[in-house]
Amino acid sequence: MADSQRVLVVGGTHGNEVTGVHLVRRLQRNPQELTRDSFTAQTLLANLPAMAANRRYLEQDLNRCFTAALLNSEPQNGEQVLAHEINEKYGPKGADSPTDWIIDLHTTTANMGVTLVVQQHDPQAVDMALYVQQKMPDVVIFDENCTRDEDPFLCSIGQHSMLIEVGPVPQGLLRWDVFEQTARALAHALDFIDLRARGEDSLPSPRQADMYQFIEKLHLPRDEHGAICGMIHPELQDRDYRELSPGDPIFISVDGETIPFDYPESVHVAFVNEAAYYDQAHGLSLMRKRTVSWEGE
Incomplete structure (x- = not known):
């Protein structure tokens, strides 16, 4: 075997996103699915207490606990x-981390299909997302x-790193289509790591892809006490990645009053x-398409 990379596949970062939990358990029973010529991946079920409770988290969202500031301070929950324990075992976090790749498996209740979340500062991860998109053309980056x-x-x-997000699926529920799409995306991602190690990833140079960049999250309508008093407008429900222009319906109050989108530009x-x-x-996230x-590495 070639000089091995350290690859980690994670499920259960959110305890009620059971697709990743059950896929990791399948991989643990069938380690050949994790094996490539240049490495054998490890697995991690990240938040066992939240998994046991079938909750996203118990005290704080684990997937918001890995900033450098939090990892370098005394834990509060x-x-x-x-x-801290995961960072000690697989890190420490930073450009010199001993873990070459981490792929984290998530699901969403939103109608987002297969979405690959990557960071701009990580061109190899962007390459991975493009490779998976070539194999699964409906994938969104x-x-x-x-x-x-x-x-x-x-x-x-x-x-x-790359986060695989697949939906729609309710929390705590398994659906074969979502499970199978997650498994396929993961298999292609692992193939990419192996092919890249052997100089055979076959990506064009220069590369080009459509991507959606996060802008901000918008709150649902709330009353003077901060309680939710409205919901997503039916014209927008289940239409993730559509373009939303100023004046378009975005929310509807519990009394049936349409609330238009008040924003200075069209976004997705x-x-x-x-x-x-x-x-x-x-209620939703705003994205800029x-x-x-970029040039290949």
């Missing part, structure tokens, strides 16, 4: 303790834009009516 130190995701402790939407974000009353070109 169970999820922060877990983050979601481009986060923050520094490694600011990145709160578990997968950010690796040198390179994602995580539309994501159930996991109701704890903060967020860009066509990106």
Whole structure:
């Protein structure tokens, strides 16, 4: 076997996203699915207490606990303790992390299909997303834009990382189509790591892809006490990645009053009516669609 890379596949970062949990368990029973010529991947079920409770998290979202600031401070709750333990085992976080790749498996209640979340500062991960998109043309590339130190995701402790997000599927529920799409995307991602190690990834140079870059999250309508008093407008429901222009219907109150989109530009939407974000009353994310070109490494 060639000089081996350290690759980690993670499920259960959110305890009620059971697709990743059950896929990791399948991989643990069938390690040949994780084996390539240049490496054998490891697996991690990240938040066992939240998994046992079938909850996203118990005290704090584990996938928001991996900023450099939190990892370098005294942990304040169970999820922060877990983050420190995971960083100690697979990190430390940074460009010299001993873990070459981390791929984290997630699901969403939103109608987002297969979405690959990567960071601008990680061109190898962007290459991986493009490779998977070549194999699965309906895949969407979601481009986060923050520094490694600011990145709160578990997968950010690796040198390179990608988050696979597939939906729609309710929390705590298994669906074969979502499970199979997740498994396919993961298999292609592992193939990419192996092919890249052998100089055979076959990507064009220069490369080009459409990507959606996160702008901000918008709150659902709330009353004077902060309680949710409205919902996603039916014209927008289940239409993730559609373009939303100023004046378009975005929310509807519980009394049936349409609330138009009040924004200075047309943007795209994602995580539309994501159930996991109701704890903060967020209704959707705004995205800017860009066509990106870059040179291969």
